[in-house]
Amino acid sequence: MNLAQIENYIALAKVTMFLSANENWRNKALNGGEYAGDKQIPFLLYVFAQAATWAKDYYAETPELDNVANYMFALCSRYATEASKLNATVAFTPVNAAVETPEGKSKYGKVQFVIGRANEFMSEGDSQLIIADEDGIVKDSAFVRVDGSGIPEDIDDMFSYTATYSAKQLVITFNATAELNQVYKVSYEKSFS
């Protein structure tokens, strides 16, 4: 895992630490002092973020740090969508350290553009996005964000999208048209087929 990814996870952990701690108190207040969730998450996130922050200077791109970072990411998962609203810079691409990546290539693909500025993907009023990737795209791996918020898949009464995957192409159809100055970001996993 590269350093930027580790730093993204640490940033996510710091936001999630707040969200999970806040939820502990909220649940206690609403449920008469009882809380059925995992009360240790804020503390564990603190420990993991401390350890990862220190270790990234010495153990970057080692399986040991990958394991720690992935576990930290897993602890964040329940709060990921909410965390993205508070900090749009955090990344959500899960990493499986065991998967080999061809040398010199990233395991993940990313497309980002702003409606109304020069880009080859979408213009104002469009509702379809086509992404072509020569390395191939893993089915159901896309994560779509608009203006920093994760967009749900296939929900009729909300702003959502449907995706069609083929070997080297991903077609995303939104149920609303693109508006000027919206920021679209799509992350996906490459298949290197």
Add this chain to the structure above:
Amino acid sequence: MLTASFSATQSELGADLIIRDTTDYSQEAKDTINNRVLKIKRADGTLYPSGSSIPFSYYDYPSGTITIPAFDRDYALTITMELTSNAAVPGSKYSRTITKLFNNYVMQFLFAITQEIAANPLILDKANFSKNLCDVIIFNECAKNAIAVSSVAASQLALDHAYKLINNKNLYF
């Protein structure tokens, strides 16, 4: 005018103290400065090693970097670098002292324990595991806070408590 300055870091695995002279010698003729020594003082007031200063001569260390095997555990230290000039310029500062926390052993421990949790989250259910881990974190934060206000003794005290837990890992974790 010259102002002595240096950086001090702990090696990754914690055992060595690496000191680098960062003084800007272009401000004063270097051949007028004929010696350089280090004094490493622990929280109990004793100098390391064996109560004496450490020679750091320009001849023996032309690169300005010295590695000292100083750590069998984490320490809060007061480190002084002294330059000796045979043509002292008024206003120049030939001595520089810093207080610094070296806590890489604690951080190594935290990194190792997070790996263990990631590999087997069930260890969190062991009696007092989380409480003792919380203690290590608190002592580490105390050590950082104490050194931020230059209290070497308080910082060392917190490190000593963390050391007790880390050094008896089988008992506490």
